[in-house]
Amino acid sequence: MSTDRTPPSGGFTLDEADAGTTIAACLRRRLPDRSWNDVRRLCESGKVRVDGVVATDPAARMRTGQTLSIEMNAPRPRPVVAGFGIVHDDAHVVVIEKPSGISSVPYERKETGTAMDLIRDAWRHGGRRATATPLYVVHRIDKDTSGLLCFAKTRLGERGLHRIFQRHEATREYLAVAEGDVTSRRLESYLIADRGDGIRGSTRHRDQGQHAVTHVTAERRLRGATLCRVRLETGRTHQIRIHLSEAGHPLVGETVYVRDLLREGRQPMTAERLMLHAATLGFVHPVTGERLDFRCEPPADFNAILRRLEP
Numbered sequence: 059m060s061t062d063r064t065p066p067s068g069g070f071t072l073d074e075a076d077a078g079t080t081i082a083a084c085l086r087r088r089l090p091d092r093s094w095n096d097v098r099r100l101c102e103s104g105k106v107r108v109d110g111v112v113a114t115d116p117a118a119r120m121r122t123g124q125t126l127s128i129e130m131n132a133p134r135p136r137p138v139v140a141g142f143g144i145v146h147d148d149a150h151v152v153v154i155e156k157p158s159g160i161s162s163v164p165y166e167r168k169e170t171g172t173a174m175d176l177i178r179d180a181w182r183h184g185g186r187r188a189t190a191t192p193l194y195v196v197h198r199i200d201k202d203t204s205g206l207l208c209f210a211k212t213r214l215g216e217r218g219l220h221r222i223f224q225r226h227e228a229t230r231e232y233l234a235v236a237e238g239d240v241t242s243r244r245l246e247s248y249l250i251a252d253r254g255d256g257i258r259g260s261t262r263h264r265d266q267g268q269h270a271v272t273h274v275t276a277e278r279r280l281r282g283a284t285l286c287r288v289r290l291e292t293g294r295t296h297q298i299r300i301h302l303s304e305a306g307h308p309l310v311g312e313t314v315y316v317r318d319l320l321r322e323g324r325q326p327m328t329a330e331r332l333m334l335h336a337a338t339l340g341f342v343h344p345v346t347g348e349r350l351d352f353r354c355e356p357p358a359d360f361n362a363i364l365r366r367l368e369p
Contacts, residue, residue, distance in 0.1 A: 141156070151209070163198065210344075221344070233356055234335075235286070240302075240307050
């Protein structure tokens with residue numbers, strides 16, 4: 059028996075004996091030197107293709123006439139991150155859908171698993187050098203918020219996008235589920251980093267805070283809450299969360315801006331995630347001048363909670 063444990067890179071055409079058997083069984087039949095665990099790992103690591111398409115399930119059933127091939131140099135398949143996707147990628151700008159629970163950027167030196175890491179991982183598995191292109195931060199969305207987020211890829215793009223966000227020229231609209239019977243309104247205040255109890259909030263002294271304006275449109279009544287469409291006129295840290303909480307309607311799933319609610323003896327509505335989703339993002343391309351408008355639907359975890367709250 060041969061001791062060469064490197065499988066041939068050429069393809070096998072499956073015959074009648076393979077019909078209805080698993081990929082693992084087909085490989086084991088042709089690679090008797092390899093154990094069952096070996097052939098399963100070949101599949102799970104992305105080395106096996108069926109009719110030219112990567113096949114990672116060793117238990118998938120086969121048909122006569124299909125071609126089975128092995129590529130030992132193929133990269134390991136990219137883990138699927140629910141709610142993540144690249145929606146636009148050009149020479150200067152990349153726009154993504156960020157899942158809830160993922161930081162926009164590293165907040166600690168060694169933090170990994172951020173939105174920037176997901177972009178580079180997607181590039182790497184697309185055959186591009188993941189670290190050859192820089193990513194410049196031009197705006198952020200909260201870790202617990204899902205939705206559209208953009209980065210610049212060049213200094214020219216960074217300067218232009220920074221100017222757009224600084225001047226509040228980008229179109230940004232969110233879907234939010236807030237507690238209680240919310241009415242459509244305009245919310246305006248001056249935000250400060252510490253209102254005196256260690257959390258962000260508003261001040262009556264305009265010379266001490268950042269001007270913030272939020273436009274809230276009530277869309278649909280839910281059980282104990284309201285689905286709202288929220289447009290940012292300015293984009294400050296936690297602006298939507300603070301404004302709605304201070305109006306007596308904290309977001310469902312909110313864990314930070316609920317102290318006033320607790321002081322009133324009310325318990326906040328809990329959820330597996332913060333019910334805030336960056337649904338639209340629009341701006342004029344900082345280099346080409348083209349108008350770019352993006353929209354992304356809420357992810358599955360947002361919709362699952364929304365369904366539970368339906369009256």
